[in-house]
Structures are given as structure tokens and as C-alpha cells.
Amino acid sequence: MFENKSKSSIESLGxxxxxxHLTDSFETNQKNTVVGIGDDAAVLDSGEYFTLVxxxxxxxxxxxxxxxxxxxxxxxxxxxxxxxxxxxMNGVATQILVSVGLSSKISLEAIEEFYMGVxxxxxxxxxxxxxxxxxxxxxxxxVSVTAIGKVxxxxxxxxxxxxxxxxxxxxxxxxAAYTGYQLLEREKRIFLENPSVQPDLEGNDYILQxxxxxxxxxxxxxxxxxxNVLPTAMIDISDGLSSELFHLAEHSEVGFRIYEDKLPIxxxxxxxxxxxxxxxxxxxxxxxxxxxxxxxxxxxxYDKIKSNLDITxxxxxxxxxxxxxxxxxxxxxYPLEAQGWTxxxx
Amino acid sequence: MFENKSKSSIESLGxxxxxxHLTDSFETNQKNTVVGIGDDAAVLDSGEYFTLVxxxxxxxxxxxxxxxxxxxxxxxxxxxxxxxxxxxMNGVATQILVSVGLSSKISLEAIEEFYMGVxxxxxxxxxxxxxxxxxxxxxxxxVSVTAIGKVxxxxxxxxxxxxxxxxxxxxxxxxAAYTGYQLLEREKRIFLENPSVQPDLEGNDYILQxxxxxxxxxxxxxxxxxxNVLPTAMIDISDGLSSELFHLAEHSEVGFRIYEDKLPIxxxxxxxxxxxxxxxxxxxxxxxxxxxxxxxxxxxxYDKIKSNLDITxxxxxxxxxxxxxxxxxxxxxYPLEAQGWTxxxx
Numbered sequence: 112m113f114e115n116k117s118k119s120s121i122e123s124l125g126x127x128x129x130x131x132h133l134t135d136s137f138e139t140n141q142k143n144t145v146v147g148i149g150d151d152a153a154v155l156d157s158g159e160y161f162t163l164v165x166x167x168x169x170x171x172x173x174x175x176x177x178x179x180x181x182x183x184x185x186x187x188x189x190x191x192x193x194x195x196x197x198x199x200m201n202g203v204a205t206q207i208l209v210s211v212g213l214s215s216k217i218s219l220e221a222i223e224e225f226y227m228g229v230x231x232x233x234x235x236x237x238x239x240x241x242x243x244x245x246x247x248x249x250x251x252x253x254v255s256v257t258a259i260g261k262v263x264x265x266x267x268x269x270x271x272x273x274x275x276x277x278x279x280x281x282x283x284x285x286x287a288a289y290t291g292y293q294l295l296e297r298e299k300r301i302f303l304e305n306p307s308v309q310p311d312l313e314g315n316d317y318i319l320q321x322x323x324x325x326x327x328x329x330x331x332x333x334x335x336x337x338x339n340v341l342p343t344a345m346i347d348i349s350d351g352l353s354s355e356l357f358h359l360a361e362h363s364e365v366g367f368r369i370y371e372d373k374l375p376i377x378x379x380x381x382x383x384x385x386x387x388x389x390x391x392x393x394x395x396x397x398x399x400x401x402x403x404x405x406x407x408x409x410x411x412x413y414d415k416i417k418s419n420l421d422i423t424x425x426x427x428x429x430x431x432x433x434x435x436x437x438x439x440x441x442x443x444x445y446p447l448e449a450q451g452w453t454x455x456x457x
Numbered sequence: 458m459f460e461n462k463s464k465s466s467i468e469s470l471g472x473x474x475x476x477x478h479l480t481d482s483f484e485t486n487q488k489n490t491v492v493g494i495g496d497d498a499a500v501l502d503s504g505e506y507f508t509l510v511x512x513x514x515x516x517x518x519x520x521x522x523x524x525x526x527x528x529x530x531x532x533x534x535x536x537x538x539x540x541x542x543x544x545x546m547n548g549v550a551t552q553i554l555v556s557v558g559l560s561s562k563i564s565l566e567a568i569e570e571f572y573m574g575v576x577x578x579x580x581x582x583x584x585x586x587x588x589x590x591x592x593x594x595x596x597x598x599x600v601s602v603t604a605i606g607k608v609x610x611x612x613x614x615x616x617x618x619x620x621x622x623x624x625x626x627x628x629x630x631x632x633a634a635y636t637g638y639q640l641l642e643r644e645k646r647i648f649l650e651n652p653s654v655q656p657d658l659e660g661n662d663y664i665l666q667x668x669x670x671x672x673x674x675x676x677x678x679x680x681x682x683x684x685n686v687l688p689t690a691m692i693d694i695s696d697g698l699s700s701e702l703f704h705l706a707e708h709s710e711v712g713f714r715i716y717e718d719k720l721p722i723x724x725x726x727x728x729x730x731x732x733x734x735x736x737x738x739x740x741x742x743x744x745x746x747x748x749x750x751x752x753x754x755x756x757x758x759y760d761k762i763k764s765n766l767d768i769t770x771x772x773x774x775x776x777x778x779x780x781x782x783x784x785x786x787x788x789x790x791y792p793l794e795a796q797g798w799t800x801x802x803x
Contacts, residue, residue, distance in 0.1 A: 121565050130591050133572040139585040141551045146587075153587035155552065155605070157503040164510075166554040166588060166603050172595035205487045206501065208512040210601055219470075226479040239485040241492075241499035242512060245476050249518040253594070255556055255601035257512050259501070 127358075149362070150270050151199035151346060152260070161267055163260040165196040171214075171251040178302075179295045182221045184323040186228025189254045192349065194236050195327035195402045197260035199347035201268035203329075204260040206241045207233070211255075212248030236329060266341065270362035273344035273407040279367055279426040280342075280416065282331045282404040285352055286391060287380035289398025291315070291322030293387050318380050325402040331421065332404075338415045342406035351399040356435045357449040359405065366433035369426030369447075371440050396437075396447065473704075495708070496616050497545035497692060498606070507613055509606040511542040517560075517597040524648075525641045528567045530669040532574025535600045538695065540582050541673035541748045543606035545693035547614035547681075550606040550673075552587045553579070557601075558594030582675060612687065616708035619690035619753040625713055625772040626688075626762065628677045628750040631698055632737060633726035635744025637661070637668030639733050664726050671748040677767065678750075684761045688752035697745040702781050703795040705751065712779035715772030715793075717786050742783075742793065 124132060130148065139147050145161060146154035152165035169175060169189050190207060197204040209229055213222060233240055238258075298310040312319060327347075335342065344363050346355045352374075356367050374395045384391040407428055408416065416422050429436075435447045470478060476494065485493050491507060492500035498511035515521060515535050536553060543550040555575055559568060579586055584604075644656040658665060673693075681688065690709050692701045698720075702713050720741045730737040753774055754762065762768050775782075781793045 121559070121563075121568070124565075126591055129568075130589070133568065133591075134586060137576055137579065137586045139587070140583060141585045144552060144585045144587055147585060148588055153552065153554065155587075157508065158505050162503065162508065164552070164554060164588065164603070164605060166512075166556050166590055166601065168556050168558055168590045168592045168601065170558055170592055170594055173593055206490060206499065206510070208499065208510060208603065210512050210514050212514055212516055212599060222475075222479065230483055233483065237486060239487045239490045239493060240480060240483045241485070241490055241501075242494055242510065243476070244512055244514045245472055245479075246514045246516055247519055248516055248597075248599070250596045251594075253558060253599065255512065255514065257510070257554065257603040259510060 146269065151196040152202070152258075154200065154267065157261070160261045161264055163197050163200050163202045163262060164257065165193055166255060166257045167193050167196065169254040169256075171253060176299070178299050180323060182224035183228035183231070185254070186225040187232045187324050188228075189256045190229055190232035190236070190238070191325050191327050192402060193256045193258035194232075194238065194329070195347040195349070197258050198327050198329055198332050199345050199404060200260070200262060201266050201332055201342065201345060202260040202262035204236055204238050204258050204327075206239045206259040208242040208257040209240060209254065210244040212246050212253045214248050214251050217252055236327065266336075268342045268345040268406070270344055270346050270359055271364075273359055273363035273365050273428050274409075275365055275428050275430055277343050277407040277409055277428040278413060278424050279369060279428065280406050280408060281348070281352065281375060281423050281425050282328050282421055283401070284375040284377040284380070285348065285401050285403060286384065286394035286398045287318045287321040287377045288325060288400035288402075289322075289394045290380045290383040290387065290389070291318035291320075292400070293389065294318065294383055295322065297387065315379060315383065317377060318383055322400065325400060327402060328404050334419065334421075340408055340412045340415050342408055345404060345406035348401045348403045348405050349399060351397040352405060353396040353435070353447045354399070354449050355405045356447065359407070360431070360435055363407075363428070364431050366429035366431050367426055367435045368429050368433070368438065369436075370438045373423060373425040375423040375425075492615065497542040498548070498604075500546065500613065503607070506607045507548075507610055509543050509546050509548045509608060510603065511539055512601060512603045513539050513542065515600040515602075517599060522645070524645050526669060528570035529574035529577070531600070532571040533578045533670050534574075535602045536575055536578035536582070536584070537671050537673050538748060539602045539604035540578075540584065540675070541693040541695070543604050544673050544675055544678050545691050545750060546606070546608060547612050547678055547688065547691060548606040548608035549675075550582055550584050550604050552585045552605040554588040554603040555586060555600065556590040558592050558599045560594050560597050563598055582673065612682075614688045614691040614752070616690055616692050616705055617710075619705055619709035619711050619774050620755075621711055621774050621776055623689050623753040623755055623774040624759060624770050625715060625774065626752050626754060627694070627698065627721060627769050627771050628674050628767055629747070630721040630723040630726070631694065631747050631749060632730065632740035632744045633664045633667040633723045634671060634746035634748075635740045636726045636729040636733065636735070637664035637666075638746070639735065640664065640729060641668065643733065661725060661729065663723060664729055668746065671746065673748060674750050680765065680767075686754055686758045686761050688754050691750060691752035694747045694749045694751050695745060697743040698751060699742040699781070699793045700745070700795050701751045702793065705753070706777070706781055709753075709774070710777050712775035712777050713772055713781045714775050714779070714784065715782075716784045719769060719771040721769040721771075
């Protein structure tokens with residue numbers, strides 16, 4: 112009943128342009144809709160505060176692989192990545208709904224493990240599981256999580272709001288989740304070729320944990336509140352620093368200049384990238400799944416954040432016309448790309 | 458990494474017991490969580506009113522079949538069935554988030570059609586699309602919709618609250634969606650056996666529409682409000698009247714006695730069921746997907762509802778110990794079953 116003649120059109124559009132293309136003609140009419148599609152979460156006016164709502168999908172074979180992703184970790188991660196979207200609006204997550212599609216291959220013990228992970232994350236982030244749906248799936252497992260949160264009206268931070276001259280900050284470190292993923296993929300290939308070989312993952316706990324059990328940076332939002340710094344714009348790093356910089360640039364109508372030598376890269380991630388023949392900078396820029404926060408602050412706030420070891424200033428906001436650029440270690444200026452870094456390496 | 462030794466355990470538990478089994482140990486700690494898992498929607502305290510949140514999955518090969526379900530209808534239905542859950546709490550839907558997993562078989566035109574259906578439903582129900590996620594899927598399409606709504610605090614209606622002696626009411630008619638589904642399945646089989654035969658669907662617009670493009674009964678909630686009737690308990694009929702009666706019975710701790718000759722069955726649905734060799738009563742009891750409302754009202758409200766052609770009193774609430782029973786046309790009393798009707802036919 113349908114043909115795939117336009118399959119290539121979907122692929123060429125990419126996820127973000129596809130959503131924009133499909134939802135561009137929708138209007139919002141409810142008076143309590145403050146922010147609709149296009150930020151980390153929707154924002155609804157609940158009188159005394161704003162309610163935040165977000166939904167993300169995790170799909171077997173696309174976002175996770177049961178060859179190395181334990182069910183409990185998957186449950187935890189499904190919650191954490193949605194909490195991260197609430198955090199990216201400077202909010203506090205309060206409730207989640209978890210829906211799962213289950214293939215017939217999945218055992219009751221496996222799904223129990225999954226919910227143990229969901230529960231561990233609910234306890235960690237102090238959120239209530241309040242709903243969801245469970246259904247059989249023809250093939251593969253998938254998870255749909257809706258997270259609900261709240262934020263004081265004067266504390267909402269969006270993707271728009273960054274001003275020329277603002278400092279660009281990143282929490283934690285970047286690239287570890289991607290190098291962890293590459294390591295797991297390598298061991299999976301070795302295992303498939305020779306099942307008697309045991310995986311060699313020793314000493315890589317940190318980067319494996321970053322891939323399999325990421326955390327939402329609730330602590331960063333709390334710290335910023337304590338030191339009285341309200342970011343001018345913010346987004347969580349799910350698709351890689353480069354891609355998220357482009358989102359902030361588009362929404363805030365600014366450019367960015369970041370410095371390669373400022374990028375926070377964990378030593379294990381750096382060495383593993385090198386061992387795997389990858390450029391650590393590319394892993395940090397495009398790896399994704401770090402779920403760190405990328406935010407901009409006024410230069411006036413520099414003294415308040417400079418001593419915090421978990422926040423790194425990686426650059427500053429420029430005029431929109433300058434685009435998103437990186438100053439390399441050898442002090443050349445390269446344009447970044449949202450989906451890759453090809454021009455930089457060319 | 459996982460085995461399917463307990464596959465049968467999941468199947469034997471069934472969807473409702475599975476969710477209960479998996480989430481039983483979860484606690485709610487947020488002070489604005491009013492109702493968590495177990496009703497048609499979660500209820501959150503938003504100060505002046507209650508916020509309602511619900512999430513449902515629709516999965517290709519389980520909930521829909523592209524052999525006969527047009528993409529536009531699917532988009533409409535995905536929204537309508539979630540609005541129906543908000544309506545079942547006596548609420549008004551205000552926003553939705555729509556997430557889709559797309560297999561590589563699906564064309565851009567098809568997904569555009571799907572969103573046209575979503576848009577038509579948003580306009581029909583006056584709700585804003587405020588978010589969602591789009592991802593590739595390894596096989597098949599699935600849809601996850603989160604609906605958000607609100608209800609005045611003194612107007613919330615739950616699954617619990619029905620009292621012995623209350624009247625049991627059903628909106629609209631029952632069984633049409635299921636007979637529509639059976640008709641489409643028959644024509645699909647004939648088409649697969651002989652592709653030159655054109656489907657014979659003439660004169661069946663109503664029951665086909667009930668299956669392919671159901672509506673949420675927003676109008677019933679409005680009417681009840683106008684005539685000043687607050688149901689004592691309510692649920693929407695997604696899995697069949699029988700199954701929903703058991704949910705109300707469990708939550709309200711009552712029994713039910715309903716009358717076969719009172720069941721509202723559309724004449725086309727009745728005749729089609731007969732033509733297909735099905736018992737129309739079974740279609741009405743167990744067919745499901747009618748998305749009508751099942752609710753209980755005080756006997757004192759009978760005069761207010763008796764003249765409404767779209768509301769049928771089908772029985773009354775009994776003591777819990779009597780269970781869920783039906784008085785047949787020949788005036789015998791049979792116990793109903795949640796998932797089927799085998800004992801009645803035995």
C-alpha cells in the first residue's frame with residue numbers, strides 16, 4: 112500500500128529537518144503552551160511554575176544492542192537520558208511514564224531486570240514512575256519514556272538566549288561514551304569471530320559506564336543555582352558537542368568559537384580513542400551520548416564558575432555570520448559541521 | 458545474552474498483571490503525584506487544577522496493519538485513543554507529544570500522511586502538538602503518543618468510586634470497531650489469495666470508520682457537565698466492555714450485573730457480525746477499540762440521563778462478592794470473564 116520511492120528523502124533530510132518538515136504547519140492554540148516543538152522539552156504554564164514534558168525513544172539495534180547492554184543498564188539509561196532533557200531546561204524532573212514494546216525473545220527475568228534499572232534511576236533522581244504502556248512487538252524491543260518536570264518561571268533556560276560575547280561552558284568531559292561504544296563494538300566483533308576469546312575490557316570501567324549507564328547532570332543545575340548563575344542558553348549533549356552548538360547557534364542566532372585545547376577529554380577516553388585509531392577531538396565533538404550540559408553564561412559570571420572543576424569554558428559566542436568555528440591546537444581556525452567534521456580533516 | 462525460557466511467563470501474566478508485577482515495588486515520593494500507575498492517566502497536582510498525563514503505544518503488526526490502515530487514519534487514531542484516556546478521567550486534553558519509529562520501508566509521503574492525520578486530530582480536539590521524537594526502526598513502524606490534559610480538582614473521575622446500586626452506563630454503541638476489523642481481515646485474506654478481487658466493503662462505512670478512525674467521546678464529558686452529572690467511576694472502552702468492567706470492579710470493589718438486551722449494538726455491526734459467523738454480543742463484550750466511555754452514576758441521576766440517546770444504562774453495581782455477571786436474553790445469569798466469554802458459551 113506504500114512505496115519506498117522517497118526513502119532517500121527521509122535519509123537526506125535527517126532527523127531534525129524531518130521533524131521540522133513534518134510539524135512546521137502545526138499551530139499552538141492552548142493558552143498554557145509556552146514552548147512547543149524545538150527545545151529539549153515542551154514548556155507548559157501551570158500557574159505558579161512551568162511544567163516541562165519530554166519524550167524520547169530508545170530502539171534495539173539503533174540505540175542499544177543486547178550483545179553488551181545489560182537490561183538493567185538499559186532501564187537506567189532510558190530514564191537518565193530523559194531526565195537530562197528536563198535538566199537542560201534548568202528544571203527538576205518529578206515523574207516519568209515508561210512504555211515498552213517487547214519481542215517474544217525477551218524473558219520475564221530480562222524485563223524484570225529492565226524495571227530494576229528504571230527503579231534505580233527513579234531513586235537516584237527522586238522521580239515517580241506514574242504510568243506507561245506495555246505491548247508485544249513484532250521484532251526487537253523499544254522503550255518510550257516521557258519525563259515530566261518543573262522549573263521556576265524566572266529560572267527557565269532555553270536553547271535561545273545566548274548573546275555575543277557570552278562564554279561557552281561544558282560540564283564534565285566529552286567523548287568517553289563514544290570511545291566506550293567503540294570498545295564494546297570491537298569486543299563484539301572479536302567475540303563473533305571467535306567466541307572463545309574473552310572480552311578485554313579491563314581498566315575501562317569509566318568509559319564503559321559512560322556508554323552503558325550515563326547520568327543526567329542534575330548536580331550542575333543545582334551548583335549553578337547555588338552560585339547564582341543563570342545560563343543564557345542550555346542544551347544537553349546527546350548528539351555530540353558540534354551538533355548541539357549548531358542547535359544553540361540556530362535558536363540563539365549567534366555564532367560560536369571554541370578551542371580544541373580547551374575540550375575536556377578524560378585521559379582513559381583519550382588513550383582508548385588513540386588505541387582504536389580515532390582522533391580524540393573528533394570523539395569529543397561528534398561522539399555524542401555524553402549527556403553533559405552545554406551552556407552559555409555572561410562574562411560577568413566568569414569569576415563565579417572559574418574555580419569549579421566540573422565546568423570548563425571552551426569558547427565564546429560570536430556574531431551569527433561567523434558560524435560555528437574551532438581554533439585548533441596549532442591555532443588554525445576551522446568551520447565545524449553539525450553532523451561531522453569532514454571539512455576540518457580535509 | 459538473554460534466554461527466552463520465561464517467554465511463557467510473560468504471556469501467561471497478560472498485559473495488566475505484567476505491569477502490576479513489574480511496577481508493584483515502586484513508590485511515589487513527589488508531593489504533587491496524586492494518582493500514579495493504574496488508572497487511565499496519571500494525575501498530578503498543579504495547584505489550581507489537576508494535570509493528567511497518559512502514554513500509549515501503537516505497533517505495526519500488533520495494533521495496525523498497513524494492508525488496510527491508511528497512514529492518515531493511523532495518525533488520527535494515535536491521537537484519538539490517547540485523548541480518550543484523558544476524557545476517561547473526565548478531563549480535557551490540551552497537548553500531545555508524538556514519537557515515531559520508522560522502518561526503512563516507509564516513504565516520506567507516507568509519514569507526511571501520518572502527520573496530516575495527527576494534525577486533523579489536533580484540530581478536531583483542539584490540542585497542541587508540543588514535542589516528540591523521530592527515529593529509524595529496524596523493522597516495522599511504531600507510534601508512542603503522550604497526551605496531557607487538565608481537570609478541575611472536584612471533577613476528577615477515577616476507576617474507583619462506583620458504589621453498590623449505581624447505574625452502569627455506556628456511551629454510543631459497542632462492537633462496531635471489532636466487526637470492522639474482522640471485515641478488513643476477511644477482505645485482506647481474499648485479496649492475498651486472489652489479488653484481482655476487489656474488496657467488498659460497500660455499505661460498511663460506519664463500522665470501518667469505527668475501526669480505522671475512532672473518536673474520543675469528548676462530547677459525552679461535556680454533556681454530563683452540562684446536565685450536572687458527575688460519574689462515580691469511569692474508564693474508556695479500549696479492550697472491550699467485559700475487560701473494562703473488571704477494571705472498574707477491581708478498583709471500586711464492587712460487582713456488576715449487566716443485561717444482554719440492553720447492550721447498544723449498531724444494526725450494521727450486528728448484521729456484519731452475523732454474516733461473519735460471530736455472536737454480536739461477544740463482539741460488544743470483548744471486541745474492544747470502540748473508545749466509548751463506560752461509567753457509573755448515582756441512581757439519583759437517572760432522570761438527568763434517561764432521555765439522552767447517546768447514553769445507555771446497561772446494568773447496575775452489585776456487591777463485590779457477586780462478581781461481574783450478565784443476564785442473557787433468555788434471562789439466565791452468567792459470570793463474565795475479563796479476557797473472554799468462554800464460560801458463558803459453555
